[in-house]
Every structure is written in C-alpha cells, then in structure tokens.
Amino acid sequence: MESLGIDIKLLLAQIINFTLFFFIFKKFIATPFSNFLNEEKQKEIEKNELLEKAKKREEELALEEKKMREKLQKEYEQSLRQMKEEIEELRKKMLDQAKREAEEIKNKSKLYLEEEKQKLAKEIKNKLGDLSLSITENFLKEFLNEDLQKKINQNIIKNLTKKLN
Amino acid sequence: MKIDFRLKEELRKYLEKKINEKKQIVKVISVYPLTEAEINQLRKSLPMLSERKMVNIVDKSIIGGLIIKFDSQEIDLSILGQLKNFKNLLIK
Numbered sequence: 001m002e003s004l005g006i007d008i009k010l011l012l013a014q015i016i017n018f019t020l021f022f023f024i025f026k027k028f029i030a031t032p033f034s035n036f037l038n039e040e041k042q043k044e045i046e047k048n049e050l051l052e053k054a055k056k057r058e059e060e061l062a063l064e065e066k067k068m069r070e071k072l073q074k075e076y077e078q079s080l081r082q083m084k085e086e087i088e089e090l091r092k093k094m095l096d097q098a099k100r101e102a103e104e105i106k107n108k109s110k111l112y113l114e115e116e117k118q119k120l121a122k123e124i125k126n127k128l129g130d131l132s133l134s135i136t137e138n139f140l141k142e143f144l145n146e147d148l149q150k151k152i153n154q155n156i157i158k159n160l161t162k163k164l165n
Numbered sequence: 166m167k168i169d170f171r172l173k174e175e176l177r178k179y180l181e182k183k184i185n186e187k188k189q190i191v192k193v194i195s196v197y198p199l200t201e202a203e204i205n206q207l208r209k210s211l212p213m214l215s216e217r218k219m220v221n222i223v224d225k226s227i228i229g230g231l232i233i234k235f236d237s238q239e240i241d242l243s244i245l246g247q248l249k250n251f252k253n254l255l256i257k
Binding site for chain 2: 122125126128129130132133136137140141144146148149150152153154156157158160161
C-alpha cells in the first residue's frame with residue numbers, strides 16, 4: 001500500500017474524520033434542515049389548502065351573495081309592484097270618493113238653487129200680491145164713498161142667506 | 166194661597182155668566198156706523214142671531230163690506246178679506 005503512495009494511517013484518519021463529519025453533519029445539519037424543509041413544505045401545503053378553502057368559501061359566499069341579491073331584487077320588485085297596485089287602488093278609491101262627493105255637492109247645490117229659486121219666486125209673488133193689494137186698497141178707499149159703501153152693505157145683507165147656505 | 170170654597174164658587178159663576186154674556190154678543194164690523202134698519206135687515210138674514218145682542222164696531226181698514234163675529238166663528242164679507250183671499254189665490 002505504501003508503494004502505491006497510500007498512507008494507511010492517514011487514510012484511516014480521513015475515514016474516521018469523514019465518518020465523524022458524516023455523522024455530525026447528518027445529526028446536526030442535514031436532519032434538522034430536512035425537517036425544516038419538510039415542515040415548510042407541509043406548511044406550504046396547508047397554506048395552499050387553506051387558500052383553496054378560502055377561495056372556495058369566497059366563491060360560495062359570492063354565490064350566496066348573488067342569490068341573496070337576486071332574492072332581494074325579486075322581493076324589492078314584488079314590493080314595488082304591490083305598492084304600485086296599492087297606490088293605484090288607493091288612487092281609484094280616492095278618485096271615486098272625490099267623484100261621489102263632487103256629485104253630492106252638485107246635487108246639493110242644485111237642490112239649494114232650486115229651493116232658493118222657489119223661495120225667491122214665492123217672495124216675488126208675495127211682494128207682488130202685497131203691492132197689488134196695497135194699490136187696490138188705496139184705490140178703493142178713495143173710490144168708495146158712503147153711498148157706494150151702503151149699496152155694498154145692502155147687497156151683502158140681501159145675499160147673506162144665500163151665501164151662508 | 167188657599168181660596169175659600171164659597172168665594173171660588175162665586176167666582177166661577179160670575180165668570181160663567183160673563184162668558185155667556187160674551188157669547189150672546191154678536192160683533193158686526195163695518196166702515197161706517199150701521200143704521201137701525203140695516204141691523205134689522207141683518208137680523209132677518211141671520212135668524213140664528215136674531216135673539217142676540219148686536220154690537221156695531223167701526224173699522225175703516227176693512228175698506229168696505231162687513232165682518233160678523235159670534236161665538237168662535239167669523240163671517241168675513243169685507244172687501245179687505247176678499248182682496249186677501251184673492252192675493253192668496255195669486256200666490257198659490
């Protein structure tokens with residue numbers, strides 16, 4: 001071996017040295033590092049899983065939100081339609097009532113006018129009657145002298161029995 | 166206040182007498198005072214009143230004719246009454 005230039009001692013020492021180095025390296029550097037890498041990898045996987053879950057959840061939420069929005073939109077439209085119908089109905093009712101009231105007022109006014117007209121006509125007739133009576137009274141007072149009065153009385157007395165029968 | 170029974174009775178009799186007297190009176194309203202002849206003629210025309218006392222009241226507002234009042238009745242034969250009837254007819 002020596003003739004090949006190999007120093008057995010040195011080789012042994014180097015083998016020992018290498019073995020020691022190998023064990024130390026494996027125990028204190030390679031294994032923790034490997035563990036660290038594995039942990040990191042695991043963390044990465046978990047992270048990805050969580051991310052995926054979050055994404056999925058986000059999608060679900062978006063879908064739910066969409067559904068909710070659609071539902072709300074539908075409800076809003078339905079409410080709006082219902083409200084419109086109610087308003088229309090109320091408008092019709094109010095219009096009908098207003099028409100009825102207007103008709104009632106019209107009829108009342110007509111009646112009132114008719115009554116007033118009749119009252120006025122009656123009043124005019126009354127006044128005319130009074131006036132005619134007054135004119136005739138004055139005329140007769142001037143026209144009838146005592147002789148005529150006596151003749152009238154005679155005539156009345158003569159016809160009294162007939163009148164009473 | 167309590168009124169004595171006899172006094173009450175007397176009062177009642179007196180009032181009855183007065184009422185009867187009033188009932189017996191026939192009021193004749195005319196424009197001028199009626200003559201005796203006219204009153205007699207009137208009595209003849211109204212036999213049911215011939216026994217009663219007639220009182221002549223002068224009232225120029227009746228214009229002409231006569232109004233005879235007895236009991237609760239009134240016979241209006243005045244011109245004013247006729248005119249009023251005519252006016253009522255006109256109004257109707």
